[in-house]
Every structure is written in structure tokens, then in C-alpha cells.
Amino acid sequence: MADSKHSTSPCRDALDNPQVLDTEMEQKLEKKIEFSDDEESLIIRMYNLVGERWHLIAGRIPGRTAQEIQKYWNSRYSTSE
Incomplete structure (x- = not known):
């Protein structure tokens, strides 16, 4: 039987290092942000x-x-000066 002391899991890593969880969530958020036309119109207004x-x-x-919403706005409408 495997020694449980040496096995790792994403949940365990996240508990040991909360920044891992934040990074994973942020990456998922960036990939997933899609807004409907109605949502986009409402955001603009x-x-x-x-x-x-x-x-x-x-x-x-x-x-x-x-x-x-902030990430969506910044990725879509931000201007770099």
C-alpha cells in the first residue's frame, strides 16, 4: 500500500500553498470569461x-x-497609453 505521507493531491497542495489555488482559479477565469450580447450591453451602459x-x-x-467584469472590461476595452 502506498505511503499516504508522500502522496500529493491538488487539494492538499492548495491547503499547503493557498497561492496555488488562486493561480489555478485565475487561469480558469481568464479562459472562461464569455459574456452574452445582453451582458456586454449592460456592462457598457x-x-x-x-x-x-x-x-x-x-x-x-x-x-x-x-x-x-473588471477583467473582461480591461481585456476588451482597456487602452494602453
């Missing part, structure tokens, strides 16, 4: 009204977090 108050915008879109 809300941004014009309230600016970069991502939590307020997220409050109007069920199932979306402020972080998701």
Missing part, C-alpha cells in the same frame, strides 16, 4: 453611468463577480 464600480455592475448581472 453601467460603466457609462457608474464608472469603474465593478461591484455595482456585477450586482446587476446574476452569476457574475466584480472581478470577472
Whole structure:
């Protein structure tokens, strides 16, 4: 039988190093961010009204977090100067 002391799992690694979990979640988030046309339209309208108050915008879109919306906005509409 294998020695459980030497076996590792992603859950165990995440418990030992919380940054591993954050990195994995962030990578999944970046790959997965897709918004419907209605969501995109609402984000644009809300941004014009309230600016970069991502939590307020997220409050109007069920199932979306402020972080998701901010990353989406920055990847789609940010300007590099």
C-alpha cells in the first residue's frame, strides 16, 4: 500500500500553498470569461453611468463577480497609453 505521507493531491497542495489555488482559479477565469450580447450591453451602459464600480455592475448581472467584469472590461476595452 502506498505511503499516504508522500502522496500529493491538488487539494492538499492548495491547503499547503493557498497561492496555488488562486493561480489555478485565475487561469480558469481568464479562459472562461464569455459574456452574452445582453451582458456586454449592460456592462457598457453601467460603466457609462457608474464608472469603474465593478461591484455595482456585477450586482446587476446574476452569476457574475466584480472581478470577472473588471477583467473582461480591461481585456476588451482597456487602452494602453
